[in-house]
Amino acid sequence: MRKSLALLFLLLVASCVSPEEQAARAAAQRQADAQECQRLGFKPDTPAFGNCMLKLREIRAQEENTRxxxxxxxxPPPWWGPRYGPPYWW
Incomplete structure (x- = not known):
């Protein structure tokens, strides 16, 4: 029980991210996307490069939605019965 609570606490603390950390992660992701688009042959500051960056962002958003x-x-279903449909006593 104590180990479970300690693990839960560590996960909660790890999930707390400051705005500066969020901005740094976003900048690193944009840089990685720019490098990927350049690797694919798109030249920076062109409409095709912008479309490549947008497509990578859309793919990431779709993957997060799927997850x-x-x-x-x-x-798991709630303790009072199945998640979908009427309650089990009906």
Missing amino acids: AIDRANTM
């Missing part, structure tokens, strides 16, 4: 849906679908 969120997967997490929601793998949650």
Whole structure:
């Protein structure tokens, strides 16, 4: 029990991110995307390069959405019955 609580506490603390850390992560992601688009042959400051950056961002957003849906679908049902449909006593 103590180990579980300690692990939970560490996860909560690790999930707290300051605005500066968020900005640094976003800048690092933009830099990585720019490098990927350049590696693919797009030249910076062109419409095609901008489209490449946008497409990478869209892909990342879709992947995050898919992960969120997967997490929601793998949650156990609540203690009072199934998640979908009428309660079990009906």
